[in-house]
Amino acid sequence: MSSALVTVRRAPSILTFIIADMVIFGVFFGLFTAGRLQNPELFERSAAVLDPRLGLLNTVILVTSGWQVVLAVHAAGDADRRAVRRHLALAVLLGAGFAVTKLYEYHDKVSHGITMLSNDFFMFYFVLTSAHFLHYLVGMAVLVFLWARAGMEPVDGPLNGLIESGGLYWHMVDLLWIVLFPMLYLQR
Amino acid sequence: MSRRSWAIGRATVAWAVLVLATSLTYWLAEGHAIAAPLATTAALLIAGVKVRIVLLEFMELRAAPLPWRVAFEIWVVASVLLILIGYGLSRH
Numbered sequence: 001m002s003s004a005l006v007t008v009r010r011a012p013s014i015l016t017f018i019i020a021d022m023v024i025f026g027v028f029f030g031l032f033t034a035g036r037l038q039n040p041e042l043f044e045r046s047a048a049v050l051d052p053r054l055g056l057l058n059t060v061i062l063v064t065s066g067w068q069v070v071l072a073v074h075a076a077g078d079a080d081r082r083a084v085r086r087h088l089a090l091a092v093l094l095g096a097g098f099a100v101t102k103l104y105e106y107h108d109k110v111s112h113g114i115t116m117l118s119n120d121f122f123m124f125y126f127v128l129t130s131a132h133f134l135h136y137l138v139g140m141a142v143l144v145f146l147w148a149r150a151g152m153e154p155v156d157g158p159l160n161g162l163i164e165s166g167g168l169y170w171h172m173v174d175l176l177w178i179v180l181f182p183m184l185y186l187q188r
Numbered sequence: 189m190s191r192r193s194w195a196i197g198r199a200t201v202a203w204a205v206l207v208l209a210t211s212l213t214y215w216l217a218e219g220h221a222i223a224a225p226l227a228t229t230a231a232l233l234i235a236g237v238k239v240r241i242v243l244l245e246f247m248e249l250r251a252a253p254l255p256w257r258v259a260f261e262i263w264v265v266a267s268v269l270l271i272l273i274g275y276g277l278s279r280h
Contacts, residue, residue: 015252015256019256019259019260019263022260022263023263026263026266026267026270029267029270029271030270032271032274033270033271033273033274033275034274036274036275036278037274037277037278040278040279043278052214052217052218053214056210056211056214059210060207060210063203063206063207063210063238063242064203064207066203066242066246067199067200067202067203067206067246069246070199070245070246071196071199074192074195074196074199075192077192078192167246167247168247171242171243171246171247174242174246175238175239175242175243178210178235178238178239178242179235179239179267179268179271181210181213181235182213182217182228182231182232182234182235182271183232183235183271185217186213186214186217186218186227186228186231187228187275188217188224188225188227188228
C-alpha cells in the first residue's frame with residue numbers, strides 16, 4: 001500500500017489541516033489581488049523594490065529541502081534509519097537557508113525604511129511572508145523532532161506515520177511559497 | 189530496479205523539473221526576452237504546474253482518496269486563476 005494512502009487512512013486530520021491552511025492562504029491571495037486592483041501602479045512600483053533573486057533562491061531551497069523529505073519518507077518505509085536521519089538532516093540544513101535569506105531580506109527592507117506600514121503592497125508583503133515564515137518555523141521544528149525521534153525508535157513503526165504527516169506539512173510550506181514567489185516578486 | 193530506487197529516481201526527476209521551472213519563471217520575468225504581461229502570465233501558470241508536481245510527486249496525492257485529490261487540484265486552479273485574473277484586470 002502506498003505510503004500516502006496509509007497516512008491518509010491513519011491520519012486524515014493532517015490533510016484536513018493542510019487543505020484548511022491552504023484555503024486561508026487562498027483568501028490572502030484574494031485580498032492581495034483586490035488590493036492590487038485598487039492601486040496597480042503602486043503595487044507594481046513597490047514590487048520592483050523586492051529582489052527576485054532572493055525569492056528565487058528561497059524557492060530552490062524549499063524545493064530541494066522537500067526533495068530530501070520525500071527521500072526520508074521512502075527510507076522510513078524501508079526501515080532504513082540511517083538514511084532517514086541523513087535525509088531529514090539535509091532537509092533541515094537546506095531549510096535553514098530559507099530563514100537566512102528571509103531575515104536578510106527583512107533586514108534589508110527595514111534598514112531602508114520599508115516596513116509593513118509603508119504602503120498597501122508592503123503591508124501584504126510583510127504579512128504574507130511572515131505568516132508563511134511562521135508555518136516554515138513549525139515545519140522546521142517538526143523535521144528536527146522527527147530527526148531526533150528517528151534516532152531513538154524504529155522508523156517503520158508508529159514513527160513512520162509521523163514522518164509522512166510531517167513531510168506532508170513541509171510540502172505545504174513549499175507549495176505555498178511556490179505561489180507567493182511569482183505573486184509578490186514577479187508581477188510586472 | 190527496486191521499488192525504492194524507482195521511487196527515489198522519480199522524486200529526483202521531479203525535483204530537477206521544479207528547479208528548472210523555477211529558473212525559467214525567473215528568467216522570463218527578469219530577462220527581457222518577452223513582453224511583461226506574457227512573462228507574468230507564464231510565471232503564474234508555471235507556478236501552478238510546480239504546485240501540482242509537489243502535490244503529485246512529493247505528496248503522492250495520486251494515492252489519496254479521490255475527494256482529497258479533487259480538493260487540492262481545485263485549490264491550484266482557483267489560486268492561479270484568481271491571481272491571473274487580478275493581474276489581467278489591473279492592466280486595463
